[in-house]
Amino acid sequence: MINLFASKDLKLVDLSQKIVPPGTPTRPFRVERSYLHDQTWKHEIFTHSHVGTHIESPAHFFENGKDLEQFSLEAFCGRAWFCDFFDVSEAHNEVTADYLEAQLGEKIEKGDIVLGRNCDQENLQKVKQTGKRELLPSFSPEAGIWLRDHGVKMVGIDAHFHLGKNVEKTREFHQILMAQDILLIEGLDNLDQITIAPFVFLAFPYRVEGIDSSFARAVAILER
Template identity: 35%
Template sequence: MLDLSKYRIVDLSMRCSPRRQREGWNRRLELKRSRIPYDNTIMHEINTVSHIGTHVEGPSHYLARLKDISQLPIEIFIGEAALLRLTGMKPNQEVKSTDLAKDGRIRRGDIALLRVEDPFAQEERPYLSVDGAKWLVKKGVKLIGIDRTLHLEKPGAKAPNNLPVHDVLLRNGIPIIEFLENLDKLRRERFILIALPLRIVGLDASPVRAIAIQRIRNF
């Protein structure tokens, strides 16, 4: 039997409310309450988008012919994770492979979570470079995640060449979790991450409830 008292669980998910808009999910979220006729219990109709709150983007988000979220192995969304704390960043700086490789924590098959330790205004946040994305592919990570301390792409780039990092990661079958929260509350840099998407056929992306599970050192 799993004794959860030996573990610390950290919720890494954004709390979404239909009545409150905030950066990262100022997208449609409407709830309509109704009752099920035969037993009079409550049910909700949800009107929203696939990129609401903390969400994971699958390959078909970038190219429709690639796999949708429901076609990806469930094992991708659970496993050992490494938190890469990026320090010494400057405003609008590229996050390169050398920045990601500094602490040597990434192992093949890991989930990689990225966080910039020094806070910046939204328009000054560092961003992941194509070089950094290729390094993550080469290291064999199966899933990456970011919070709102950095951008995945260089801000201000124009279509159709404005998503080079998405191109590198999603073409290689590496889904992307965006708008994680509470990465600053993680006490250790390695842990178990669970971030399960909805199993709805055809979805390019899905909201997730992301949690980190860390073993308490005394046990």
């Protein structure tokens, strides 16, 4: 069998966040080692479904929303684009519909994936120095409407981007997308390592019935 990734044409980039036990008070990931019946090792894991890189389904927001097991495999992979944000200031820190239209309007197609990426190095440094994460850019609800109306199937962010400027706008963004069964993926990493767009994006969750969200190993497949 041909190993595609041993060729000079393709490479993999890991976009998943590394989790170090025991995690944090709000994002715990505690691991305890013990024995199975045959005296081999097993690990018991104590956590919740929103730790690290994770995919959120409509069941996260709606009581009777679809859970992840109800989505086809095609929902978790596809062609991906960045919404690159370059100018983060108090007056201009939300992605608007016009911003998305200028960047992606002539490129995006139904079934694509969009990832928010903060490209303002001055902003990133300021957040690092002050610890004020509210300075980071975010999607606006109107951006959510634009993404919905253009038929995207997944929207993602890393730790340098928000789904909303505050709790109310974040909830509105979730509702706009999840009402149309559009998935969200949070906790991405290494987005700065991707210099080519579009690219192939994959992030597969556990196949568990009834859960609202799941850990995922997110990967980009790039042409060299």
